[in-house]
Amino acid sequence: MTDQPHHGRDEPGHVPMPEPGNEDAVAQVTPRAGDPLPDPGIGTHVPRPSDVDPALERRAERQVSGLFGLATLLTLGFTVAYFAIPEDATLLNSSAMNLTLGVSLGGALLLIGIGAIQWAKKLMDDHEIVEMRHPSASSPEDRREALAALDVGAAESGFGRRTMIRNSLLGAMAALGLPAVVLLRDLGPLPGDAAEKTVWTKGMRVVNDVSGLALRPEEIELGQLVNAEPQIVFANDEGEPLEGAEKQAVKAKAAVIVVRIRPEDITPPKGRENWNVDGILCYSKICTHVGCPISLYEQQTYQVLCPCHQSTFNLADGGRVTFGPAHRSLPQLPLGVDEDGYLIAMSDFPDIVGPSYPTMPQDR
Numbered sequence: 171m172t173d174q175p176h177h178g179r180d181e182p183g184h185v186p187m188p189e190p191g192n193e194d195a196v197a198q199v200t201p202r203a204g205d206p207l208p209d210p211g212i213g214t215h216v217p218r219p220s221d222v223d224p225a226l227e228r229r230a231e232r233q234v235s236g237l238f239g240l241a242t243l244l245t246l247g248f249t250v251a252y253f254a255i256p257e258d259a260t261l262l263n264s265s266a267m268n269l270t271l272g273v274s275l276g277g278a279l280l281l282i283g284i285g286a287i288q289w290a291k292k293l294m295d296d297h298e299i300v301e302m303r304h305p306s307a308s309s310p311e312d313r314r315e316a317l318a319a320l321d322v323g324a325a326e327s328g329f330g331r332r333t334m335i336r337n338s339l340l341g342a343m344a345a346l347g348l349p350a351v352v353l354l355r356d357l358g359p360l361p362g363d364a365a366e367k368t369v370w371t372k373g374m375r376v377v378n379d380v381s382g383l384a385l386r387p388e389e390i391e392l393g394q395l396v397n398a399e400p401q402i403v404f405a406n407d408e409g410e411p412l413e414g415a416e417k418q419a420v421k422a423k424a425a426v427i428v429v430r431i432r433p434e435d436i437t438p439p440k441g442r443e444n445w446n447v448d449g450i451l452c453y454s455k456i457c458t459h460v461g462c463p464i465s466l467y468e469q470q471t472y473q474v475l476c477p478c479h480q481s482t483f484n485l486a487d488g489g490r491v492t493f494g495p496a497h498r499s500l501p502q503l504p505l506g507v508d509e510d511g512y513l514i515a516m517s518d519f520p521d522i523v524g525p526s527y528p529t530m531p532q533d534r
């Protein structure tokens with residue numbers, strides 16, 4: 171291969187190539203005004219062993235030819251296998267034909283690729299060359315001609331003169347946007363405030379997420395964390411448990427963790443002084459980063475860790491983020507006790523559950 175830069179020698183930035191017989195010379199570059207860094211040019215060419223030793227060159231040539239020859243044999247093997255192997259024959263618990271065809275053709279392609287790389291690395295000319303970019307803009311004459319043609323087209327079409335046609339066309343084009351908007355209705359009813367609500371309501375019992383049994387304060391020990399759900403997951407208005415997609419949708423937003431902390435260690439945010447029951451606190455189980463379920467609890471420090479990206483929340487301090495990429499505190503569910511002595515929610519979450527979104531005030 172011959173080194174032929176595709177530009178004139180007098181162009182700015184032209185990189186002169188080493189002259190034949192002086193290939194170790196370092197190419198020099200003419201610095202251009204405004205270049206932030208001087209172009210270091212092309213380094214010294216170091217010959218490869220196969221460049222200077224004819225025996226090594228022949229060996230490399232044999233290696234590459236050998237790889238291409240093997241590829242040819244595998245391709246022939248593919249053709250033979252296609253006709254020779256019965257369709258119902260098995261090999262390694264797979265179809266013998268599929269396995270053989272895959273291995274032979276895949277192997278042939280792989281060997282051709284390896285051979286080409288070896289050829290390029292060991293035998294093809296490896297002098298670096300520079301090809302400067304040329305401006306890609308059209309010439310001023312071409313641009314003038316294009317604009318003139320546009321003007322002629324506009325004048326001939328009467329687009330500016332025939333205002334009734336022009337305006338009715340613009341109206342028709344604008345109306346074309348309507349179907350796109352109307353078809354959005356197929357996506358279902360507008361979500362309203364559904365993203366901000368969960369199924370928790372005042373008086374709904376907090377139940378164990380495995381057994382479905384309602385939790386009593388005295389059953390939760392100091393330092394314990396219980397994964398819980400709203401009772402509706404196990405018994406809806408008809409007394410039936412939720413199933414399938416509906417159950418998953420409810421659990422994805424309403425799942426909670428219940429912990430018991432020494433009351434004197436709790437530093438409740440303003441207005442949340444009565445949200446715990448004798449040190450029992452309830453928080454959303456859904457990480458406010460991107461929504462992984464959280465349950466890795468460090469009971470000495472009251473920190474709960476999200477396994478996805480290690481966001482850490484302090485449950486004794488209003489679910490405040492103490493580490494990691496989450497941007498909002500864990501939403502807290504206000505707790506109370508009903509007349510039968512079971513833990514209940516005193517309302518829905520006042521904060522939005524799950525990953526942050528732009529309308530959310532930052533309360534980190």
Ligand code: FES
Nearest residue numbers: 457459476479481
């Ligand atoms: S989802 Fe919890 S830290 Fe990313």
